[in-house]
Amino acid sequence: MPSTTVATAQPGDTVEIDFVGRFEDGEVFDSSEERGPITFTIGGEAVIEGLQNIVKGMEPGETKAEEVPPEHAYGHRRSDMVKEIERAHLPDDMDPEVGVALRLRLDNGRRVKAFVSKMTEDTVTIDANHPLAGQTLTFEVTLNAILDEEPVGEAE
Incomplete structure (x- = not known):
């Protein structure tokens, strides 16, 4: 019986995710629930590094939650x-x-x-600090799909 390899999200892939972002106390600060999934290219500048790092290596349909420290989110307050x-x-x-x-x-x-x-x-x-600067954030992410598209969400 041939083995089947499941694709995992890698840098350069365009992905679609659903997510919930929470503060350390559990309060939700952002979610795709109301506005729908977001699409971005891993390695681009559309979403914070910490969120991209969570998605790397995930398989479509997989859900995971991880803490993201300030240096991989919106930076430390300056x-x-x-x-x-x-x-x-x-x-x-x-x-x-x-x-x-x-x-x-x-x-x-x-x-x-x-x-x-x-x-x-x-x-x-x-x-001029980002409102979330200095915060450790938790993201629960579901990788909906790895899309076969041109990169999206790049900085203009």
């Missing part, structure tokens, strides 16, 4: 990405609120997303 700005330096039409996202242009011309994290009468503190 204090140099938190800045306090005098309100007098803000545009007159800007009325920031804690939690509001801002698009900022850096001196090098690059745009970054930052959040207002604190406000006083005279200052506004903005934080």
Whole structure:
């Protein structure tokens, strides 16, 4: 009787997965349940390294859960990405609120997303860290399929 080899997900493969992402306390922060499965190419830049590492070596139909430390997720929090700005330096039409996202242009011309994290009468503190930076995350992943497609989800 001939042996059958089952394909496993490898770098360069385009895959379709369902997932649930949880904080250390078990609270769900993201899930494909509502919006449907996601498709990406392993080794691309569409999803975090830790999620890609979970999928590598999985067979279609397999489900597994693993912890992903900050260095393989959204990085550690960086204090140099938190800045306090005098309100007098803000545009007159800007009325920031804690939690509001801002698009900022850096001196090098690059745009970054930052959040207002604190406000006083005279200052506004903005934080350009990813909201999940510094978090150890757990992902439960089901590999639905290894697709025969062109790579998807690459950074533009």
